[in-house]
Each structure stands twice: as C-alpha cells, then as structure tokens.
Amino acid sequence: MANHEERHHFLLVVYGLQSHINPGRVLAHRLTRLGVDGSVLVTLAVPVATYRSMFPSKQDGVGDVSMTTNGVVSYVPYSDGVDDGSMPMNADDRAHRRRASSKSLSAIIARLADRGQPATCIMCTMAFLPVIDVAREHNIPVTIYWIQPATLLAMNYHYFHGYSKLITLHANDPAHKVSLPWLGRPLQISNFPSYLIDMSGSEMTKNINESSQELFEYMDQWRPKVLVNTFDELEANVLMKMKQHLDVFTIGPMVFAIGPMVRSSMETQIHLFNHNIIDKKRYMKWLQAHPDNSVVYVSFGGLSKYTKHQMDEIVGGLKQCGRPYLLVVRQDGLEDDESHRLDNTQSHGMIVDWCDQLEVLSHLAVGCFVSHCGWNSTIEAVVSGIPIIGVPNMFDQPTNTYLVEEVWEVGVKVERNSDGVLTGTELARCIELIMGEGAKAKAIRERAKALKEIAKQAANTGGSAERNLRDFFKTIQTHDKFCMNNTMSHQ
Structure with a gap:
C-alpha cells in the first residue's frame, strides 16, 4: 500500500447530466490505473438528485455524510441547495446554488482529509464555478475536463x-x-x-x-x-x-469499450433513465435477425423534445426509405399531450424508449446513425465506424455536425424546412445518400471505417489516450513534489 506522501487523490466533480456522468466515470477508472498499490484514488462527486438516481438505496444521501464505492472509484453526492435536478431560474438562483455547491464540496474535501485521503487535485467537467471557489479556499490545483471537441x-x-x-x-x-x-x-x-x-x-x-x-x-x-x-x-x-x-x-476517445462489447461490471455505463433489461434482449435479438449494415439506428439523446408532427415526419421518413430501423424515443421526449404514444410494432422497424447505444452501434447489423450529434454520441459512432446523419438542435451539436460533415466527411447534415421541421422526405433522402450504392455513400463509409481504426489505436493499451493521460499525471506529480519541497525549504 502506498504511503500518504505518495498517494494522489483526484476529486472529479460533474454535472448531473448523462452526457457528463459517463465520460466522468471513464476518466475516473482510467485515472485509478495510473497508480500501483492504491497510490491513485478517485472520488466522483455528483449532484444529490443524480446520486439518488444512480444509487436508489441511498435515498437519505447528502453531500457531507454519504459515500458509495465499487471498490475502485468512490461516489459522493454534493448539494446545490435545491437537490431536485432542476436548472437555475435566474441570477439569484444561480448565486444561491453556487454558494450551496461550494459549501457542500468544501465539506467533502474536509471529510476526505479527516479520513486520511486528502484531495490533491480537483477536476470539473466544463465550467463548474464552485470547483474554482473551493480550489481557491483549500489551495488545491484545478484540472478542467473538457468533454466536448x-x-x-x-x-x-x-x-x-x-x-x-x-x-x-x-x-x-x-x-x-x-x-x-x-x-x-x-x-x-x-x-x-x-x-x-x-x-x-x-x-x-x-x-x-x-x-x-x-x-x-x-x-x-x-x-x-x-x-x-x-x-x-x-x-x-x-x-x-x-x-x-x-x-x-x-485523452480520448473516452468510451467504455471499443469493438466487441466486453465490459467489466465496474465499467458499464450508468443510465439515469429507468429501463427494462427485457427490452434489451428484445432489440438485440431483432438486430441479430438483420443482415450486416442494413439497419438505420435513430436516437436524439436524452434532452431533445419533439412534437407529434415532427415525430410523425421522422417515422414517415423511416418507412419511406424502406430499410429496417431501430428508433429510440422516450415518451417524456414528446412535447404533445400524454395521450400520444408511438406504435412500437412497426412493419419494418422497432421503436424502444431506451437502448444501450454503444452496444447497438457496435452491432454488425447497424449501417448508419441518425443522431442529434451530442459529443458522446458522435464519438461512439466514430469508434464504431458508423456513418452519421446529423440532426443538431442545441449546445455543441451544430459544431459536432459540422465536424462530421465537412471536416471528417463521415456523414451528412439534414436540412429542415422553413418551419424548422425535418421532413420525412428529407430524412429518407439522407438515409439513401448514406446507405445507398452511390460514390458519395461508399466514400463516406470508407472514411468512417478508416477513422474507426485510428480511434482504436488511440484507445488501445499504449495508445495516445493512455500516453497523454500518463503525461498529465507526471505533471501533477512534479507539481506536488515542487510544492512539497518549497514548503519544506521555508520551514
């Protein structure tokens, strides 16, 4: 067991969004592999509301009392003063949540120190200002984890x-x-x-x-x-x-697995949305019944909302193209009244409210991915070698779609009509453009396969992702030794 002076403890703080949690968990696990004999510890801090979804048995958890571990990475909840998973309503609300989050994270740091496991570096996904507040208060170095391109x-x-x-x-x-x-x-x-x-x-x-x-x-x-x-x-x-x-x-691509889906129990993705494992068996059996590269996989992420008219156009376009499709759409992703439900007994396809996306993208039957182009989805498509049809809505999605279409040339972007609707005809056109036998389709598929191989090399043992993470760790070690020597010289 490493002694106290040799131990490094990363406190990684993430937002309570699916798109932040899983990249955070991958980084946490990879950081622990940098040390030997327990010399690298990682604690992943998530909002209270998220913690309760991840660990339902910890319903009484608040930031300064509860902690869960899988034997490799520890998980701790922090409070934003509201703890209901909502977004701030105004400037006063933002200020209140910042103060509450800072106080809660500060208590976590104090508690870790009392346990003999002081945090030596605090990380945050994107721009999470309470981390900066706490780092200044406790004089702990900060690392930014940019989970977008x-x-x-x-x-x-x-x-x-x-x-x-x-x-x-x-x-x-x-x-x-x-x-x-x-x-x-x-x-x-x-x-x-x-x-x-x-x-x-x-x-x-x-x-x-x-x-x-x-x-x-x-x-x-x-x-x-x-x-x-x-x-x-x-x-x-x-x-x-x-x-x-x-x-x-x-340090990317930060996904749980590449190629054949072999995952340890500690490295499975966390899905905040409740799902039924029986559905997984059903859609995987359905995929298995289809030829290679024949299925259109459609998913727009967990935050997108669609009207009945838009979803009818999407389903109509999928039927029009005449190819088998797997459509993922959560019922709470439909903006219209609750009486509207999609029929999941389509003649050419299957509609589900959840799927294990990386496993689906890695299936030989999947030939293209109709996606909102969130960065996690984009990276998962890249490492799976699947061409992308981009349907961007917000945040980083327009930029990611630009990269897909114009820089890497592994997909195309749909064009919405004057009302901002993706028509079924346009969707069918793009699907045929990607999955047909035209010169452009073949070129896109070849580039997607080539990029997959490059991604695999980066992610493999000894690849650039591992090398760069180790280089980062060396700089942290050097910083710690400098600070320790500087402190001793002034004593």
Whole structure:
C-alpha cells in the first residue's frame, strides 16, 4: 500500500447530466490505473438528485455524510441547495446554488482529509464555478475536463478573447462566415454552438456564457491543465495551435469499450433513465435477425423534445426509405399531450424508449446513425465506424455536425424546412445518400471505417489516450513534489 506522501487523490466533480456522468466515470477508472498499490484514488462527486438516481438505496444521501464505492472509484453526492435536478431560474438562483455547491464540496474535501485521503487535485467537467471557489479556499490545483471537441474549446476561447462582438453581430445570419484563429477555415454562424449565438436572453444561455467567461478568466490567470475528450488525429490542426496557448492533454476517445462489447461490471455505463433489461434482449435479438449494415439506428439523446408532427415526419421518413430501423424515443421526449404514444410494432422497424447505444452501434447489423450529434454520441459512432446523419438542435451539436460533415466527411447534415421541421422526405433522402450504392455513400463509409481504426489505436493499451493521460499525471506529480519541497525549504 502506498504511503500518504505518495498517494494522489483526484476529486472529479460533474454535472448531473448523462452526457457528463459517463465520460466522468471513464476518466475516473482510467485515472485509478495510473497508480500501483492504491497510490491513485478517485472520488466522483455528483449532484444529490443524480446520486439518488444512480444509487436508489441511498435515498437519505447528502453531500457531507454519504459515500458509495465499487471498490475502485468512490461516489459522493454534493448539494446545490435545491437537490431536485432542476436548472437555475435566474441570477439569484444561480448565486444561491453556487454558494450551496461550494459549501457542500468544501465539506467533502474536509471529510476526505479527516479520513486520511486528502484531495490533491480537483477536476470539473466544463465550467463548474464552485470547483474554482473551493480550489481557491483549500489551495488545491484545478484540472478542467473538457468533454466536448477541441474545436469547440477553441471557439469558446476566442469568443471570450475578443471575438464575441463579431460573432453576436451576425448571430441572426446563419450563412455568415467568421474566421477564428487555430481553426484553419471560416465557420458559418450556423456551425457555432447555440449558446454563443442565442440572442433571446434565455436563462440557460446566460448561465452557460457567464460561467464560461469566468472559467476562461481563471484559465488566463492560473493556466490549469485541460483534459480534452478527443484524440490527436481527429482534430490535429486545431490541437497543434491550441497547445501553444493552453496546457491541453487529449485523452480520448473516452468510451467504455471499443469493438466487441466486453465490459467489466465496474465499467458499464450508468443510465439515469429507468429501463427494462427485457427490452434489451428484445432489440438485440431483432438486430441479430438483420443482415450486416442494413439497419438505420435513430436516437436524439436524452434532452431533445419533439412534437407529434415532427415525430410523425421522422417515422414517415423511416418507412419511406424502406430499410429496417431501430428508433429510440422516450415518451417524456414528446412535447404533445400524454395521450400520444408511438406504435412500437412497426412493419419494418422497432421503436424502444431506451437502448444501450454503444452496444447497438457496435452491432454488425447497424449501417448508419441518425443522431442529434451530442459529443458522446458522435464519438461512439466514430469508434464504431458508423456513418452519421446529423440532426443538431442545441449546445455543441451544430459544431459536432459540422465536424462530421465537412471536416471528417463521415456523414451528412439534414436540412429542415422553413418551419424548422425535418421532413420525412428529407430524412429518407439522407438515409439513401448514406446507405445507398452511390460514390458519395461508399466514400463516406470508407472514411468512417478508416477513422474507426485510428480511434482504436488511440484507445488501445499504449495508445495516445493512455500516453497523454500518463503525461498529465507526471505533471501533477512534479507539481506536488515542487510544492512539497518549497514548503519544506521555508520551514
């Protein structure tokens, strides 16, 4: 067992969203492998509401009393003062939650220290300001875990370093092109993340942008390490230039498995949405009955909402293309009245309210992925070699779709009509463009397969993801030794 001086303890703080939790868990497990004989500890801190969903038996859990472990990674809940899983309503609410989260995380750090397991580094996914507050209070180094592409990190960086007026000036002109440093080519306004061009004054946009601005101000002053869920070959040009200005370590692809679905019990994904394992057996048996590369897989993530009209168009387009399809749509993802339910007994397809996405994407029967292009979904498609039809809605999704279509050329983006609706005819056209026998379809499929092999090399033992994470760890060790020697020299 490693002694106290040799032990490193990472406190990784994540938002209570599916898109943050699973990348956080992958990083947590990979960090523990960097040490030997228990020298690296990782505690994953999640909001109270999320903790209760992950561990239903811990219903009385609050940030300063409860902890759960799987024998490798520990889990602890922190309180935002509301603990109902909701988003802040206004500036006062944001301030209240920040104070409550900071207080709760500070109590967790004190408790870990009392146990003889003091946190030596605190991490956060994206811009979580209470982590910065607590790190300053306890004099603990901070690492930013950027769970979106490096391209988006560059766009955010430049927005908060002199380009905000230029971007917002043209926010209502989707076709207008803006040139940003590091990116190599101009970007249309429509390629920017929604929160940077949202002029509606929505509370969510204010929350994201104000938090991001403070994060980048902190980064300018203290230059923390930044771990990015991408790999060098995927965004080579932007990374090469970015590393001259930020201490970036590419540690992706951060998925639980690549290729054959062999997972340990500790590395299965956590699904916050309740699901029935019987459904999994049913859709996997259904996939098994179809030829290779024949099934259209459709899923738009856990946050997307769709009207009955939009969903009818999607189902109509899937029927029109005449190919077998697996459609994932949660009933609470339908905006219309509760009496509307989709018929899951389609003649050419199957409709389910949940699936194990990585396992589905890895199935030989799947030929393309109709996706909202959240980053986790995009990366999972890349490592599975599946072409993508992008249907972006918000946040980073427009940028990810731009990368899929124009940079990597492993998919296409749908075009909505003047009312913002994806028509069935357009969806069917894109499916045929990807799964047909035309020259473009074949080229897209070949590039998807090639990118899969590159992703596998990055993720394999000894690959760039492991090497870069170890390089990051060495810098943390060097920092700790410097601080320890500096402290002793002044005693």
